[in-house]
Amino acid sequence: MSNPENLFSTILASTVHDMKNSLGLLLDAINTILTDLPKEKSSSEYGIVQYESSRVNNSLMQLLALYKIENNQLPFTPGYHNLYDFIEEQILANQPLLEAKKFSYTIDIDEMHEAVFDDSLISMAISNILGNAIRYTHSQILISADIGEEVCITICDDGPGYPGPMLELAGNYMIGINQSTGSTGLGLFFAQQVAQLHSHGEKVGKIELMNGGPLGGGVFKIILP
Template sequence: MIETPHSSETDALDPRLAFDNRAHWVRMQTLARLRWIAVLGQVISVIVACGALGLDLETGLIVAAIGAAVITNLMATMAFPENRRLSETELAATLAFDMVQLWTLLLLTGGLHNPFALFVLAQVAIAALALSARRTFVLCAVAIVLWTALVFVHLPLTTHSGEVMQLPPVFVLGFWVAIVIAILFQGAYAHRVTSELTAMSDALTATQMALSREQKLTDLGGVVAAAAHELGTPLATIVLVASEMIEDAPDEDTRADAQLVRDQAERCRVILRGMGQAGKQDEHIKVVPLVAVVEEAADPHKDRGIDVVIETIAHDSTSQPSIARRPDVIHGLRNLVQNAVDFAAAEVLIEVSWSADEVAIRISDDGPGYPPEALPRLGDPFLRKRREGAVGANRQGYEGMGLGLFIAKTLLERSRAELAFANGRDGGAVVHAAWRRSDISVATDRAPLGENRATT
């Protein structure tokens, strides 16, 4: 089990989409240009080998192998538009063709006695960067099999005088071992690094989406509150006029209509007053007590069958700090609270403490806690491991990918918080977020803030 909120961000950015669909990012035109460069290099190499080095090569077969690459490239260029992006199967087939074409040239020119045998690493690198792990493994296995065959099957490199140019057997064996190790190492680590970069990029995108959503909700609350404030006066006037009409009504029908107008106007006032409780673009409520921000973050999760308890602890005589109502702090804390509620058995405890130097928030639950092996990696996006049976029946379909914790950690660290994840002594998960008081606290003994600004 890895605790992480199941939010819309995790639904929108499935890591399988990030990792398995990278082949669709590669344009066919890019591979076509690389193949033209390879063909040019192969032609120059043959010319130099035959002319400058005096090697006796099977030029007819070599030209046929190079011509196959040329014809394939021309067909692809003419048949498809420049912006065509390859599917994973198409990209794997293209790389396999290039690998076989290079292997054929090496077969005709000395096998592993030819130093250009190292160029197989180009196809391995592209596969590791753009293909899924399974297809990358298949291409690496094909490369190892083909290059192993070159040790035993190849045409020797001979000069026009009949001299055979070859390496000592021990050097050939060492060259083969080096190529195999390079294929495995480059394939595995290039794929791993690219996957981590892709995951981090997608997770950062999700973080920006979460922050943007929270900011829009905050702005919308300001618009609603401003509307409630502005409409309050005309609705009060309507209620007053309707009351006078009731008193002066000449008959029962007129009195009933006036009563209806007053009741509906009063109802509008109640609705707008309730909508305005979300907050308005008021200079005074941009800065609120620390506990108020924690309560706002925890409020959506108080009705989910788990007791959410908030306690305050003052370590000295200093007063409770006031902080800015920042969307990133609220959303980050909300993710942590949601994570705790998702895995709690009965209670989530939020301890808000402060001193003259530090402000801290400790969120703990009475659930199964973090698996010890996952603790060093908490806060990384797209963690997949979960303890079997850790998720209860009320959490069917829960996707624990670590994205929620990553978003919370990233957003809170923007406010200069330091986060620590641990397991409690009596079980359950614990998240501790701490700030230097000077980094998050906002002084309230300042000059008047002025008129409220109208929200447009």
């Protein structure tokens, strides 16, 4: 007889996959409508609708990826990628929300820097963190990267910073559920799991949260060996 927990997980994963496909079609339709919409008729609300739809889709993709990680089914395909181009792609994915809120951003990364990582997984992690930074910041986002023995991608904002209880979780992000705010900790937990898939020798990837930084708000770091 099948394990009930395994059966439930399989059904849940299948349902999430179906929801993701349906939402993908909805996103395509929204993007087509917005592309055809005259500039003078566009508004910030359209950008927010576009972003929020993408955010739900990204959350579903993260859930599926976590299911595959748990069952050793997730393809892991690291390769060389230009860091500036990669981060610029993540900014473009969040452009609707940036424009809707009239926020500015800076990419402080050498355009020649390359690093080895799984771009599809890191893309999901970075896009989610960027989206949250844009939602809670006041007006500015700064994305930088340092390359030495490790690759460190840093996202800073000028918002109120991460709340104390979240900083105290120190890696146990899935216990950071807050029903009053709707926070599930999924984005941080996913970023942590993706970082840990990247290893070199005895070194394993990780994420770090802090407050302060050059813009005085929240600081997110994903560090890959």
